[in-house]
Amino acid sequence: MFMRIDHIGIACHDLEEKIELFSRTFELTVVAREVNEEQGVKEAMLHIADGEGGGSYIQLLEPLSEESPVGKFLARRGEGVHHVAFGVPDVADAMHKIKEKGVRLLDERPRHGSMGSEIAFLHPKDVGGMLTELVQAATPPQNVKKVHM
Numbered sequence: 001m002f003m004r005i006d007h008i009g010i011a012c013h014d015l016e017e018k019i020e021l022f023s024r025t026f027e028l029t030v031v032a033r034e035v036n037e038e039q040g041v042k043e044a045m046l047h048i049a050d051g052e053g054g055g056s057y058i059q060l061l062e063p064l065s066e067e068s069p070v071g072k073f074l075a076r077r078g079e080g081v082h083h084v085a086f087g088v089p090d091v092a093d094a095m096h097k098i099k100e101k102g103v104r105l106l107d108e109r110p111r112h113g114s115m116g117s118e119i120a121f122l123h124p125k126d127v128g129g130m131l132t133e134l135v136q137a138a139t140p141p142q143n144v145k146k147v148h149m
Contacts, residue, residue, distance in 0.1 A: 001094055003053030006087040006135040007045065007114075011070050012079050015062035019044050022058060031057070032115050040068025045114055053087050054137050059114065083121070085133035091118045094134050103127060110136070 012018040022028050028046035035042050041061045048056040061082060063071030073082055088094040091110045099105055104123035113119030116138030124131045 001088060001097065002086040003089060004051055004087045005056055006085040007057040007059045008081060009059045009061055009083040009085065011061050011073050011082040013074060015042050015044060015060055018060045022046050028058060034114060040064045041070050043114060083131035083133050085135045088134050088136055091120055091134050091136035095120050098122060
């Protein structure tokens with residue numbers, strides 16, 4: 001069902017500061033930036049590598065407000081890993097199969113994700129306490145361009 005780890009989402013207080021840190025330390029390149037009002041975040045996708053199933057990224061997330069899900073996460077836990085996202089060929093099909101196995105979904109249907117993808121989240125209590133995202137990448141990924149710092 002999973003083709004790859006699509007991205008690791010990292011919650012942060014200052015997006016620009018973390019972009020600079022990850023770019024300088026790990027030589028990663030920002031390939032997309034978005035403001036996702038629905039999820040209440042500003043985000044940057046930093047490219048790690050490409051593989052047979054698609055690209056892998058670090059997703060840096062800065063909340064738009066303290067009341068957003070990422071804002072609440074930061075208040076409770078501080079900066080760090082927020083979620084792990086797995087690439088799937090068909091997010092709706094993966095949701096159906098996972099739900100049949102008794103795992104609760106946080107989304108009833110796929111929704112808009114980064115770079116034109118379709119996404120859905122699984123309930124963390126049903127998957128070992130880890131917020132898990134399913135990602136069906138856009139073909140080809142939208143809004144992806146190398147952004148040099």
